[in-house]
Amino acid sequence: MGHLLHMISNYERLVVFRLGKLTRAKGPGLVIILPCIDKISRVDLRMRAFSVPPQNLLTADGGGVEVGAEVFFRVKDPILCVTNVQDMDRSSRVIAQTALARFITSKDLSDLEIHKLEICQQVQTEINKMTLSWGVEVSKVQLSEVKVIQEPNPIMSGCNNPFNLLSQVLFPPGSSAPTPSAMPSFPFPTQNPPPSLSQTPAILPLSSAQPIDAADxxxxxxxxxxxxxxxxxxxxxxxxxxxxxxxxxxxxxxxxxxxxxxxxxxxxxxxxxxxxxxxxxxxxxxxxxxxxxxxxxxxxxxxxxxxxxxxxxxxxxxxxxxxxxxxxxxxxxxx
CATH class of the missing domain: 3.30.1050.10 (SCP2 sterol-binding domain)
Structure with a gap:
């Protein structure tokens, strides 16, 4: 009887596959399972959380920060959670870590404190774009304390165009770009004449060439x-x-x-x-x-x-x- 009857709590659901075919999510209450015919997966619907470990990231203005996050989530659809993702916990952590890094690197250092709540909401939305298809909903993202490990570089501040950034690095304010007359001239070497036809390497006939494998x-x-x-x-x-x-x-x-x-x-x-x-x-x-x-x-x-x-x-x-x-x-x- 222990294999036939399963007691499912209010915060759980039992996803049942009968002869390999998905039936439905059962529970709460007493659920009858047929041995050797039914395969089950028990899903916890309660709120859970995991930590995104602190990462060393470079902000848009050249500042260096160490920041992590706490992510709170729950399973919204137990069937999608079982059928659409193999390792829900690990996949959610990877998505959260990637989304956090993407938004931190797109912001200036000053924005991390001023718009901290907005960044949390943006990261939450980005994670949900992926996890909702797995039946997992992120309800809250909370950034850890931002630790500054490098002050912003004023040259990089506001330089979204890499060509503008390069020009400011090569020619800082107060200097001027070199004119063509100031550039050193290098005479074209003419002391060595071009090789004669007798000195040029012979071209091998096609018949002696080695066959080339397309995969190489x-x-x-x-x-x-x-x-x-x-x-x-x-x-x-x-x-x-x-x-x-x-x-x-x-x-x-x-x-x-x-x-x-x-x-x-x-x-x-x-x-x-x-x-x-x-x-x-x-x-x-x-x-x-x-x-x-x-x-x-x-x-x-x-x-x-x-x-x-x-x-x-x-x-x-x-x-x-x-x-x-x-x-x-x-x-x-x-x-």
């Missing part, structure tokens, strides 16, 4: 989905499938909702595959919304996934750990 060529820059698919496909190998083990669903950013280009990269089945449309096996680990140019830069190791996510150019829906493996994927593709 670095990924080219791509501007369309078709170019990306054609360039990535030769790089997919069974070793990548073994090491990555994820299916990615990509949505091209900047297109109309009714005509969004969707493509996939399957690194879980067979020898790996990439193509346009939905993943053929019907499931994926993460949906990434980004431009083709950004995905090309990620795969060419010109940009890290964390930087792209922090800047807001990359949106992730699903398993964040799978999305973070893009860096490992790019490293293996460019070996």
């Amino acid at each position: 060529v670095k990924l080219m820059k791509c501007h369309t989905v078709e170019e990306l698919i054609a360039n990535v496909r030769p790089h997919l190998t069974p070793d990548l499938v073994r090491d990555i083990g994820c299916v990615y669903r990509f949505v091209e950013e900047g297109t109309v909702d009714e005509d969004k280009r969707v493509f996939y990269m399957d690194l879980k089945h067979g020898n790996g595959d990439i193509g346009e449309g939905e993943p053929p096996y019907g499931d994926w680990d993460a949906t990434l919304t980004l431009s083709v140019d950004l995905l090309t830069r990620l795969l060419r190791q010109e940009l890290s996934p964390f930087t792209a996510y922090m800047s807001g150019d990359l949106t992730v829906d699903g398993d964040l750990r799978a999305a973070s493996q893009l860096g490992q994927l790019a490293e293996k593709m460019n070996k």
Whole structure:
């Protein structure tokens, strides 16, 4: 009888899968479970909290701060909490840490105290954009005491344009940019004549050239989905499938909702595959919304996934750990 009857408290729900199919969330009260047929997950609906450990961050005006946060949350939908995220606690912590870092680095040091409540609300809204799809709602974010570890740099204050910042660093106020006449001149070396034809290296005939494996060529820059698919496909190998083990669903950013280009990269089945449309096996680990140019830069190791996510150019829906493996994927593709 102990396996048949489960007592569910007012603050709990029991998500039941019968023969692998989701039924519904049951409770509170006495719930009957069929042994060997039903699989259950018990979900706690009470308010919980976790701490975002203090991070050393650089503010927009060049100041350095150490700041953390306390995040209060609860499960709003037990079914989504079980079916849409594998590790709710860890994923929520990663989202909170990333959102906090993004907003702190976009503010001046003086704003952290003046607009502290507003920043907390913005961080809360940013976290909820992701966690509500998991059935988790963040009700409050509270910043810890802001510890200043570096005073703001007056040169960087208000310099949102990197070219203006560079000009102020190279030519501070009171100085003038050098004129062409003040620039040192370097005569073109003419003492060494160009090599004669007899000195130029011989060109090997095509028959003696070594064959080039397409997988050994670095990924080219791509501007369309078709170019990306054609360039990535030769790089997919069974070793990548073994090491990555994820299916990615990509949505091209900047297109109309009714005509969004969707493509996939399957690194879980067979020898790996990439193509346009939905993943053929019907499931994926993460949906990434980004431009083709950004995905090309990620795969060419010109940009890290964390930087792209922090800047807001990359949106992730699903398993964040799978999305973070893009860096490992790019490293293996460019070996």
